[in-house]
Amino acid sequence: MDWRAFRAQLVQSEKPGNKSIGAEGSMMPAAKRWAHPILAPEAGCVLIATEKLDGQQNFERTVILLLSPGSNNPREGPYxxxxxxxLLQRIKDIKPKDRAWVKHFGNCQAHLGGPMDTEVFLLLHGTSGIKGYQEVIPGVYCGTSEGLEPVAEFAKRGNRSLPQGFRFFFGYSGWGTDQLxxxxxxxxxxxxxxxxxxxxSTSTSGLWEGVLQLMGGKYLELSKRPRRKQY
Known part of the structure; x- marks a missing residue:
């Protein structure tokens, strides 16, 4: 069991008038889709832009998967x-130098990971045990373009569904040690x-609103606010 889902059950059980407690006092299974606020950033959490970032082209109404919350080392900030x-393009439209990308992943959607650097990050789910990939949360792994070769080899062995669980991100979002x-x-x-x-999810349409609505309360109210005009 994903320990985060267990924590979500605990959070749900503490809400007034909740229905997550069974007849014998045991907790009911957590809903398939859930989201709740946490006190501090952690690997695998999400950062949801508030209305204060409306008008900021890079981050307006974004949802960011935090791969690392950073460390005490000033060179290892959160990202x-x-x-x-x-993006409008698929991998085959970008015409990468490595033709293996087009052969195995040409129809994969390209995404903008953030304004920093031009590194290509790969998010993978639905499989495990591929060298060079770090597990961010249970069942979700992340690597860089350097790890593309073992994934291509994995695809050659007959895993035709792999590209559907594979997402390309160009660039990333990062902060200084205390900036975030x-x-x-x-x-x-x-x-x-x-x-x-x-x-x-392969569709990110409405993700910002969807996560906030699942969080409920003041976050539900935030999801309904129109974008702030910038003067």
Missing amino acids: GLILNRP KKEIAAGLWCVAACSSDLIT
Whole structure:
């Protein structure tokens, strides 16, 4: 069981008037899709832009999967990938130098991971045990273009469904050691844990609103606010 789903059950059980407690006092299974706020960033959480980022082209109404919350090392700040910025192009349209990309992943959607660098990140789900991929949350793995070769080899062995569980992100979103904490304190981001199917969904349309609505309360209200006009 995903320990995060167990935590989600606990969070649900603490809500007034909840229906997550069974007749004998045992907790009921968590809903398939869930999201709830957490106190501090952690690997695998999501950052949800608030209305204070409306008008900021890079991050307006974005949902970012945080791959690492950073460390005490000033060179290892938090970083992650924007989940809901699909590009118009597919991999075959970008015409990468490595033709293996087109052969095995040509029809995969390209996404903008963030404004930093030109590194290509790969998000994979539905399989495991591929060298060079780090598990972000149970069942979801992340690597870079350097790890594409073992994935291609995996595809050659007959796993035809692999590209559907494979997402390409160009660039990433990153912060200095204390920068993200300051932005959260200033109300630029909501920090939340959510079910993995929200992260792996092939359609990101309405993801920002969807996560906030699942969180409920003041977050539900935020999901309904129109974009702020910038003067």
